[in-house]
Amino acid sequence: MEFSEYTLIVGMAFLVAGFVKGVTGMGLPPIAIGLMAVVVAPVQAAALIVVPSMVSNVWQMLVGPGFLVAVRRFGWLLLMICVGAAFGVGVLTGESPASATLALGLVLFVYAMLGLFKFHMQVSAHNERWASPLVGGLTGFLAGATGVSSVPSAPYMNSLGMNKDALLQALGLVFTVGTFALAVGLYLKGSFELAAAWESTMCLIPTMAGVMAGQRCRAMLSAETFKTVFFVVLLLLGTYMITRVVWL
Numbered sequence: 445m446e447f448s449e450y451t452l453i454v455g456m457a458f459l460v461a462g463f464v465k466g467v468t469g470m471g472l473p474p475i476a477i478g479l480m481a482v483v484v485a486p487v488q489a490a491a492l493i494v495v496p497s498m499v500s501n502v503w504q505m506l507v508g509p510g511f512l513v514a515v516r517r518f519g520w521l522l523l524m525i526c527v528g529a530a531f532g533v534g535v536l537t538g539e540s541p542a543s544a545t546l547a548l549g550l551v552l553f554v555y556a557m558l559g560l561f562k563f564h565m566q567v568s569a570h571n572e573r574w575a576s577p578l579v580g581g582l583t584g585f586l587a588g589a590t591g592v593s594s595v596p597s598a599p600y601m602n603s604l605g606m607n608k609d610a611l612l613q614a615l616g617l618v619f620t621v622g623t624f625a626l627a628v629g630l631y632l633k634g635s636f637e638l639a640a641a642w643e644s645t646m647c648l649i650p651t652m653a654g655v656m657a658g659q660r661c662r663a664m665l666s667a668e669t670f671k672t673v674f675f676v677v678l679l680l681l682g683t684y685m686i687t688r689v690v691w692l
Contacts, residue, residue, distance in 0.1 A: 453483055455650045458496060462651040465500065466658020467670050470594070472651070473497050473619075475674075477591045478552050478681040486544040487536045490591030491636045494627045495644035496651040501623060504616030514614045521580035525593070525618070526625045528584025533629030535589035542689045548590040549685030555595045556679035559671065565603045572604065583622060588629050593622025 461476035473493050480489035505511065515522070536544045557563075567575055579600045587593035597618045601611060630636035 450484075454480060454492060454647065458492075458647045458650040459654040462496075462654020463658040463661075464654075464670075464674055465651075466655040467661060468658075468674060470598070470615075471674055471678075472500060473623075474552055474555060474592050474594060474678055476651075477548065478678060478685075481545065481548055481685065482681070485541055486548050486590065487541075487630070487635050488640075490536055490626060491630055491640040492644050492647055493591055494623060494630070494636065495641070496647050497623045498620065498627070499648060500651070500655070501616050501619040504612060505620050507616075508609050508613045510610050510613050511617070514610070514617050518576060518580075518614065518617065521576040521583075521597075522618070522621045524577045524580030525584035525587065525621050528581040528586075529588035529622065529625035529629050530584075532585035532588025532590075533626065533633060536591065537630065537633040537635050544589065545685050546689040547586070548592070549682045549689065551586055551590050551592050551595050552678045552682030553686060554682075555592070555598075556675045556682060558595075558599055559675035560679065563599060565599070566605070567600065567603045575600070583618070584625060587622040587626050591626060593619050593626070597622070 457476050457479035460479060461472045464471040464475050476493055476496070477486070477489045480492065484492075535547055538544070579596055583593055583595070583597040586595055598615060601614055601618065604611075606614065627636055630640075
């Protein structure tokens with residue numbers, strides 16, 4: 445693939461993902477990685493997402509007064525994300541790119557189905573004690589294997605009955621730790637060196653352009669309608685990746 449074509453595809457992926465993030469407040473990693481993984485190796489797509497995802501998630505994590513409360517409440521979940529990512533990154537950086545593509549396709553497919561069918565559960569404070577480490581470990585493994593840390597963390601965090609501000613801050617914390625664990629794993633595997641870090645940093649430009657455009661369009665669009673389109677796109681991407689591995 446020529447450099448100009450590569451630059452165009454990556455830039456458009458981050459522009460679209462940033463726009464979705466600006467409108468809905470979510471979706472940067474799955475959209476960007478999903479679009480790039482159609483033509484770029486999943487491990488390379490995951491490396492490129494590190495800086496844009498980290499910047500947006502740190503900002504989301506630090507907004508509001510509940511940061512330390514969230515750290516104390518979800519300490520075991522965050523720790524298990526790091527443990528899970530240490531094992532999952534082996535899939536992403538392994539000798540078989542098809543395994544990483546299949547894993548990413550399955551995660552996008554499941555994430556889309558949960559969103560389209562508005563899956564919702566409730567977890568009590570008693571069950572949270574054992575559920576949080578379990579969800580953290582699985583989230584970390586999938587983050588390491590695919591670069592996407594929103595499954596199953598996002599549905600789980602939504603099930604805890606937090607108010608909107610606390611939920612957004614807690615998700616920002618979880619996604620930040622997931623992205624950091626992914627970056628460390630890729631670095632230790634030799635897949636996130638200086639060149640990759642610089643490319644990832646440059647991806648902030650189309651990302652932020654998309655975010656600002658999305659924020660301007662937010663008032664003109666129905667959030668529910670846009671989320672439906674968002675999940676349909678993820679479903680199509682996931683289905684494409686699964687069938688590409690299974691049938692080709």
